[in-house]
Amino acid sequence: xxxxxxxxxxxxxxxxxxxxxxxxxxxxxxxxxxxxxxxxxxxxxxxxxxxxxxxxxxxxxxxxxxxxxxxxxxxxxxxxxxxxxxxxxxxxxxxxxxxxxxxxxxxxxxxxxxxxxxxxxxxxxxxxxxxxxxxxxxxxxxxxxxxxxxxxxxxxxxxx
Amino acid sequence: xxxxxxxxxxxxxxxxxxxxxxxxxxxxxxxxxxxxxxxxxxxxxxxxxxxxxxxxxxxxxxxxxxxxxxxxxxxxxxxxxxxxxxxxxxxxxxxxxxxxxxxxxxxxxxxxxxxxxxxxxxxxxxxxxxxxxxxxxxxxxxxxxxxxxxxxxxxxxxxxxxxxxxxxxxxxxxxxxxxxxxxxxxxxxxxxxxxxxxxxxxxxxx
Numbered sequence: 001x002x003x004x005x006x007x008x009x010x011x012x013x014x015x016x017x018x019x020x021x022x023x024x025x026x027x028x029x030x031x032x033x034x035x036x037x038x039x040x041x042x043x044x045x046x047x048x049x050x051x052x053x054x055x056x057x058x059x060x061x062x063x064x065x066x067x068x069x070x071x072x073x074x075x076x077x078x079x080x081x082x083x084x085x086x087x088x089x090x091x092x093x094x095x096x097x098x099x100x101x102x103x104x105x106x107x108x109x110x111x112x113x114x115x116x117x118x119x120x121x122x123x124x125x126x127x128x129x130x131x132x133x134x135x136x137x138x139x140x141x142x143x144x145x146x147x148x149x150x151x152x153x154x155x156x157x158x159x160x
Numbered sequence: 161x162x163x164x165x166x167x168x169x170x171x172x173x174x175x176x177x178x179x180x181x182x183x184x185x186x187x188x189x190x191x192x193x194x195x196x197x198x199x200x201x202x203x204x205x206x207x208x209x210x211x212x213x214x215x216x217x218x219x220x221x222x223x224x225x226x227x228x229x230x231x232x233x234x235x236x237x238x239x240x241x242x243x244x245x246x247x248x249x250x251x252x253x254x255x256x257x258x259x260x261x262x263x264x265x266x267x268x269x270x271x272x273x274x275x276x277x278x279x280x281x282x283x284x285x286x287x288x289x290x291x292x293x294x295x296x297x298x299x300x301x302x303x304x305x306x307x308x309x310x311x312x313x314x315x316x317x318x319x320x321x322x323x324x325x326x327x328x329x330x331x332x333x334x335x336x337x338x339x340x341x342x343x344x345x346x347x348x349x350x351x352x353x354x355x356x357x358x359x360x361x362x363x364x365x366x
Contacts, residue, residue, distance in 0.1 A: 015173070040360075103172025106165055125169040155165050 009046070010039055013059045016126065017042075020060070023110050023118050024067035038066045053135070060128070061136050064119045071115050109158035113151060120144070121151045191262035194353060195269050199253055206246030213239035238291065245283075249276050263361045270354045274347060281343040288335045289328055296324050 010017070017038050025031035042062050049058050110118055116137065123133045134141040213236045220232035253276070256269050299311065300321050308324060309317030 019173070099168075099171045102163070102168045106168045106172070121165075125166065152165060159163075159165075 006039075009055065010042060013056055016056060016059050017063050019126070020063040020067055020122055022107055023122055024071055024115075026111075034067055034070060037070065038063045041066050057128075057132060057136065060123065060126070064122075064136065068115050068119070105159055106155070109155045112158055113154065117147070117151050117154075120147055121155070124148050124151075188262045191266050191357060194357060195256075195265070198269075198273070198350060198353075199250070202246075202253065203250060206243060206250060209239050209243040209246065213243065234295070238287065245280075249280075252276075263358065266354050266358050266361070270351060270358070273350050273354075277343055277347050277350070281339045284339045285332070285336050288332050292328055292331055296327065300324060 017035055021031050021034040021038060025034050042059060045062060049055070110121060113121065116139070119137050120133060120139070123136060128136070130141060130144040133139070133144050139147070216239060217232040217236045220235055221228050253269070253272060256265070256272060303311050303321055306321065307318045308321060309315060309319070311321065
């Protein structure tokens with residue numbers, strides 16, 4: 001991967017990749033592996049980008065695809081318990097702050113969702129439109145709103 | 161304080177600097193697991209020779225020829241030989257430790273695998289005349305005075321046993337063709353994956 005490619009096409013969107021990978025990983029090591037795999041996949045598939053959507057949408061799509069594929073392969077690692085304490089969270093460099101603690105709790109709750117619900121809520125939190133969420137996830141546009149509402153309720157219950 | 165998930169998300173990422181993990185490390189694990197997979201495949205090729213040896217021996221018994229056990233043992237020798245050779249080659253492959261980088265590791269494993277396959281191909285070709293000639297010589301002297309038809313129980317095949325030696329170039333030629341086709345298939349299969357990984361690492365280094 002050329003450094004130019006990395007600087008131009010990955011670095012500005014690294015936040016997207018990090019946010020998604022964090023939701024799908026169970027440890028720092030997992031997170032780093034996912035991040036690396038996503039970056040490589042973005043680089044490998046760069047030729048397939050036709051410019052029909054924004055580059056950031058492309059990054060979302062690749063990130064989610066990679067995370068979902070790897071998640072499927074590691075299906076055995078699904079969590080049985082619904083206690084928030086049972087979910088480990090990726091270490092943050094700023095774990096002392098209140099915001100980071102809240103975010104960490106939110107991530108723990110997100111990790112209890114199904115793979116597709118995770119994708120939907122991450123895209124929603126990233127302020128993607130319903131149309132974009134439908135495009136990226138392949139879910140019927142008319143179901144997105146209801147789904148988001150249900151996921152939000154579930155998350156609120158989990159965080160409480 | 162508003163605790164909506166949207167606000168938690170936004171405030172959690174406000175002014176946050178992302179620490180990016182390094183990408184290069186990923187190939188280390190990838191290379192190791194790819195090579196391990198190949199070694200497992202090679203292991204199967206070696207261990208399949210154990211039932212093959214038994215089958216060849218039993219086949220000779222089933223034929224009910226004279227000295228069936230003797231011929232069973234003789235015919236099984238090549239399989240036993242290839243088994244022990246394969247085991248040694250496996251050992252030498254496993255000795256390739258991951259020391260420097262995934263790139264060096266893959267390059268050295270690739271070279272080793274090709275040299276093993278080349279060695280096996282050449283050995284297969286040369287072993288045929290070496291193995292077959294004493295057997296033909298034995299048959300020639302042991303069955304002196306008989307025709308080939310009489311030896312193998314084929315009516316009308318009344319040729320002198322001297323013609324048995326024609327089997328030598330025929331079998332050698334056959335094994336040359338088979339061994340070369342097999343070599344090309346196996347080497348292509350082996351190197352395609354490694355080459356893809358190597359070229360990705362090379363591009364990554366640019």
